[in-house]
Amino acid sequence: MTTKVLLVEDELEIANLVELYLKNEGFEVVKCLDGSEAKEKIETETFDLALLDIMLPGVDGLQLLALIRERDNYPVIMLTAKDDEIDKITGLSFGADDYITKPFKPLEVVARVKAQLRRFNQYNKNKEPESMTLSTKGLEMNVEKRIVTLNEEVIELTPKEFGILQLLLENKGAAMDSEVIFESVWKEDYYTSSNNTIMVHIRHLREKMNDAVEKPKYIKTVWGVGYKID
Numbered sequence: 151m152t153t154k155v156l157l158v159e160d161e162l163e164i165a166n167l168v169e170l171y172l173k174n175e176g177f178e179v180v181k182c183l184d185g186s187e188a189k190e191k192i193e194t195e196t197f198d199l200a201l202l203d204i205m206l207p208g209v210d211g212l213q214l215l216a217l218i219r220e221r222d223n224y225p226v227i228m229l230t231a232k233d234d235e236i237d238k239i240t241g242l243s244f245g246a247d248d249y250i251t252k253p254f255k256p257l258e259v260v261a262r263v264k265a266q267l268r269r270f271n272q273y274n275k276n277k278e279p280e281s282m283t284l285s286t287k288g289l290e291m292n293v294e295k296r297i298v299t300l301n302e303e304v305i306e307l308t309p310k311e312f313g314i315l316q317l318l319l320e321n322k323g324a325a326m327d328s329e330v331i332f333e334s335v336w337k338e339d340y341y342t343s344s345n346n347t348i349m350v351h352i353r354h355l356r357e358k359m360n361d362a363v364e365k366p367k368y369i370k371t372v373w374g375v376g377y378k379i380d
Contacts, residue, residue, distance in 0.1 A: 188209070284316065288301045323379075
């Protein structure tokens with residue numbers, strides 16, 4: 151089966167070049183030059199990976215990323231002209247899997263695409279289906295159906311947020327090291343900057359759960375170590 155890639159890039163020259171290299175590697179490419187067209191494609195078609203430029207006319211890349219994460223968990227690589235740490239953290243908190251900063255070489259894009267697909271496919275191949283519910287103090291997670299409820303109200307989580315919460319619930323009462331959390335959920339090597347990524351996701355989880363930072367009922371910070379749920 152051909153791997154289908156959504157490419158959203160408003161600079162025609164760049165879009166055509168990346169499309170050419172991806173097609174030469176055997177990928178099926180759906181190319182969009184603006185966010186509105188891409189939004190329609192996301193809502194009506196299925197993809198194996200998306201390459202999204204952040205700065206787009208109409209609907210921007212982060213909005214498209216949020217739309218994808220509401221519907222699916224396939225890899226998303228962001229393309230950006232700004233080497234801005236805040237942009238990256240924002241994108242990661244929305245569920246991006248990787249970043250490529252312009253100017254880039256088309257071969258780098260192809261390599262990153264292959265790496266993300268390999269990681270995604272390997273993870274899903276090795277993942278054992280689980281039919282169990284994890285719970286604590288009114289918080290319930292159905293792992294198989296990927297549904298989280300708090301006091302019977304559904305909480306919408308991104309795949310990364312779901313992964314962090316699942317890890318904490320599976321190890322309830324134990325302090326989980328930040329490095330372990332990152333490598334377990336992201337399936338990548340941990341670096342010092344990765345801690346900021348985890349912090350952003352934990353903050354969003356707490357916000358969605360109305361969990362106070364000062365006196366959290368659920369996700370607690372263990373200073374110098376990481377996080378835990380009792």
